[in-house]
Amino acid sequence: AQKITQTQPGMFVQEKEAVTLDCTYDTSDPSYGLFWYKQPSSGEMIFLIYQGSYDQQNATEGRYSLNFQKARKSANLVISASQLGDSAMYFCAMREKGYTGANSKLTFGKGITLSVRP
Amino acid sequence: DGGITQSPKYLFRKEGQNVTLSCEQNLNHDAMYWYRQDPGQGLRLIYYSQIVNDFQKGDIAEGYSVSREKKESFPLTVTSAQKNPTAFYLCASSRSGQGEYGYTFGSGTRLTVV
Numbered sequence: 001a002q003k004i005t006q007t008q009p010g011m012f013v014q015e016k017e018a019v020t021l022d023c024t025y026d027t028s029d030p031s032y033g034l035f036w037y038k039q040p041s042s043g044e045m046i047f048l049i050y051q052g053s054y055d056q057q058n059a060t061e062g063r064y065s066l067n068f069q070k071a072r073k074s075a076n077l078v079i080s081a082s083q084l085g086d087s088a089m090y091f092c093a094m095r096e097k098g099y100t101g102a103n104s105k106l107t108f109g110k111g112i113t114l115s116v117r118p
Numbered sequence: 119d120g121g122i123t124q125s126p127k128y129l130f131r132k133e134g135q136n137v138t139l140s141c142e143q144n145l146n147h148d149a150m151y152w153y154r155q156d157p158g159q160g161l162r163l164i165y166y167s168q169i170v171n172d173f174q175k176g177d178i179a180e181g182y183s184v185s186r187e188k189k190e191s192f193p194l195t196v197t198s199a200q201k202n203p204t205a206f207y208l209c210a211s212s213r214s215g216q217g218e219y220g221y222t223f224g225s226g227t228r229l230t231v232v
Contacts, residue, residue, distance in 0.1 A: 035220045043225065043226040044225050047220050050220060095220070105176075106151075108153075110160040
């Protein structure tokens with residue numbers, strides 16, 4: 001079974017509007033971290049936001065916020081006031097704590113392409 | 119400034135050739151990783167290393183080899199046994215352990231078989 005699921009096809013949003021990118025995850029580990037990365041056409045991976053499984057509040061970083069619903073195992077990224085420069089591929093990833101460190105690597109979803117229209 | 123440097127940015131390989139992709143970091147991170155990305159796809163883990171002189175296979179290690187002789191360096195060799203090596207390769211590093219330590223990525227190497 002996939003650990004990180006991103007099923008939305010290409011997403012489109014009008015400039016200055018908000019958009020939500022969906023991510024669901026699967027883990028039995030009680031301690032884990034969830035990450036979102038942005039990959040523009042240049043290929044670099046840019047870290048956006050982090051949410052820990054024990055964090056009581058949803059993470060926010062500027063125009064990015066994470067809608068964390070633990071019981072539903074979802075960690076959706078919300079981008080407010082979209083800008084043309086937000087057009088990119090977005091990846092959700094999870095890092096499980098594990099007990100030996102063997103699971104401490106990040107597992108990525110397949111990504112979602114976001115296009116911002118002027 | 120601290121970061122990860124991948125070189126070269128573009129690499130062309132002939133059939134049957136081995137090529138080595140360089141990855142160097144000056145972040146003092148213990149762990150380093152190699153991922154492969156195919157067009158429109160997510161990242162798949164090739165190899166990772168959590169400490170010098172030790173490394174583990176990821177999900178798609180066949181046809182690849184690595185070494186970790188220094189903390190700063192984690193080169194990836196794409197061998198002739200890798201039948202479909204054309205892809206975008208990303209190197210990353212992180213602090214060791216678990217929790218909120220995400221990855222810092224290099225800018226990638228685009229490998230093409232000619």
